[in-house]
Amino acid sequence: MWYLSDWFYVVLTIVVFAFLYLILKGIESFER
Amino acid sequence: MNSTLAGWLQFLFLFAALAACYIPLGNYIAHIFTDKKHWRVERGIYKLTGIDPDADMRWTVYVRSILAFSLVAVLFVYLIERTQHWLFWSVGMANVAPDTAWNTAVSFTTNTNWQNYAGEATMGYLTQQGALMVQQFFSAAVGLAVAIAMIRGFTRSRTDRLGNFWVDVTRGIIRLLIPIAVVGAIILMAGGVIENLANYHTITTLAGGHQTIPGGTVASQEVIKDLGNNGGGWLNTNSAHPFENPNPFTNIFEIFLLLLIPFATPRAFGKMVGDNKQGYALVAAMVIIWAAAVGGISLFEAHLGTAGAGPQLAHGAYEGVETRFGPPGCSLFAGSTTVTSTGAVNCFHDSLTPFGGGIALFDIALGEIAPGGIGAGMYGILVLAMVTVFVAGLMVGRTPEYIGKKIRPAEMKYASLYFLTLPVVILTMAAIAIGTQWGQSAIFNPGPHGLTEIVYAYASQANNNGSAFAGLGTAAPFYQITGGITMLLGRFAPEIFALGLAGSLARQAPTPASAGTLDTRTPLFVGMLVGVILILVGLTYFPALALGVFAEGLH
Numbered sequence: 397m398w399y400l401s402d403w404f405y406v407v408l409t410i411v412v413f414a415f416l417y418l419i420l421k422g423i424e425s426f427e428r
Numbered sequence: 429m430n431s432t433l434a435g436w437l438q439f440l441f442l443f444a445a446l447a448a449c450y451i452p453l454g455n456y457i458a459h460i461f462t463d464k465k466h467w468r469v470e471r472g473i474y475k476l477t478g479i480d481p482d483a484d485m486r487w488t489v490y491v492r493s494i495l496a497f498s499l500v501a502v503l504f505v506y507l508i509e510r511t512q513h514w515l516f517w518s519v520g521m522a523n524v525a526p527d528t529a530w531n532t533a534v535s536f537t538t539n540t541n542w543q544n545y546a547g548e549a550t551m552g553y554l555t556q557q558g559a560l561m562v563q564q565f566f567s568a569a570v571g572l573a574v575a576i577a578m579i580r581g582f583t584r585s586r587t588d589r590l591g592n593f594w595v596d597v598t599r600g601i602i603r604l605l606i607p608i609a610v611v612g613a614i615i616l617m618a619g620g621v622i623e624n625l626a627n628y629h630t631i632t633t634l635a636g637g638h639q640t641i642p643g644g645t646v647a648s649q650e651v652i653k654d655l656g657n658n659g660g661g662w663l664n665t666n667s668a669h670p671f672e673n674p675n676p677f678t679n680i681f682e683i684f685l686l687l688l689i690p691f692a693t694p695r696a697f698g699k700m701v702g703d704n705k706q707g708y709a710l711v712a713a714m715v716i717i718w719a720a721a722v723g724g725i726s727l728f729e730a731h732l733g734t735a736g737a738g739p740q741l742a743h744g745a746y747e748g749v750e751t752r753f754g755p756p757g758c759s760l761f762a763g764s765t766t767v768t769s770t771g772a773v774n775c776f777h778d779s780l781t782p783f784g785g786g787i788a789l790f791d792i793a794l795g796e797i798a799p800g801g802i803g804a805g806m807y808g809i810l811v812l813a814m815v816t817v818f819v820a821g822l823m824v825g826r827t828p829e830y831i832g833k834k835i836r837p838a839e840m841k842y843a844s845l846y847f848l849t850l851p852v853v854i855l856t857m858a859a860i861a862i863g864t865q866w867g868q869s870a871i872f873n874p875g876p877h878g879l880t881e882i883v884y885a886y887a888s889q890a891n892n893n894g895s896a897f898a899g900l901g902t903a904a905p906f907y908q909i910t911g912g913i914t915m916l917l918g919r920f921a922p923e924i925f926a927l928g929l930a931g932s933l934a935r936q937a938p939t940p941a942s943a944g945t946l947d948t949r950t951p952l953f954v955g956m957l958v959g960v961i962l963i964l965v966g967l968t969y970f971p972a973l974a975l976g977v978f979a980e981g982l983h
Binding site for chain 2: 399401402404405406408409410412413415416417419420423424427
């Protein structure tokens, strides 16, 4: 059974990794 | 024999053993990552997973691979923890609660192994072996892969390619970690560490009470716990438990394991850049800081009039110390586990004397570079070596070059971002914890010690150490969530900047050494490097140390 908190942590994980990915994209655009 | 003397003899024995391994292991690591041939088993893995082992990655692709791999790993470990009761080998354990499951999944994926749970009362055998131990191999290999990619930034020129992440990780596991882990696990078992898949046994004690004796494949996890600078023990009390660390022999062997690869990696660096003296310079700086850390903690834990009447009468600060090892064994372990990113413990760090615990905190705040975590120590000290070269260039008018690469504004921006990330994350999170009711409500020791506990917790998590001043209620959801975010940012943001720096170096043409080049192989450079490291960290964390450690210690 999937609880609401499980979805919270899945989304939180994705959000933090998305933030890290944005850092990478920012550096890429800065390098260009 | 005097226990302090025994402690220093153990240190000298460790030093000799690590020195003996420095050249052969370092050369072997260099060979692993420069070998043109793939082993048959590796080719099988590449074929099975659809990897092109000959593809050379840009640094951005290398980073994407790390992030994708780690994202999947976090979600996989979380899933196993949340469903373990319905899976086999659960040993009757319930599904792990969501907040603890998430924090633990992040913790083991980031090589931190911060543990908000008691392993023997929370995790089934499948979770311990199939999720947590697997991540102990994977996360260590990821750290080493980043270090190797960073070194390629120096060895390559006019390219933006840093190697293949999947190949580096696979080779790190197959050729380095597994062989040493197999031998190490056998040695630990011979020393008395348990290894079984038996169910827990409930026994009746002589006093008529009942006690549950846990089992588990402890030896095989213990070895990668230390070798991979993970630190997450099978059992709650970690290396203070007799099933994980039964005697002084296993104790010294575990310390040896956690220092083995980080101290050998500078040799691999020297070998790969074609100048072994560069490796000697870096390892010398590491040894100086490690010896100072162990010596400092030993000094304060041996009391010397700083820890009150009790420790003086007992000839050492014995509170929270496992009597099989004593304060010297605790100090050697604590100094070694905090200068690496291991975080395994054989005594209670919260019970260290104020300045002894302060040194442990300072070690972690150094950024895990002496010798640091597996791989993480190498790329960390390389960034700081470049900062040192830059500072030296400003001071004495030398051209800022390191290993034939110029340190230009672009490289310095990456280096600055690298060493600013961790203090920003640690101090911001600590400030939020101190400034909110959520954070304050979990402080069991108000005052300077409580502040140190909070700073230690976030410093440990951001630097992927994992040891704790346990007098803080970090199982509260606030600390589970902020701790998890801290671990993710503390692990991957510096890796992004380190690889960006490596990519920038790799694009450069090599610069031949000239009369204006600072020789980075001399004792003078080693001294400057140590000085820059200590000043950078000392200035950054001085307010937190003054209000916590110094206020408590001088009270």
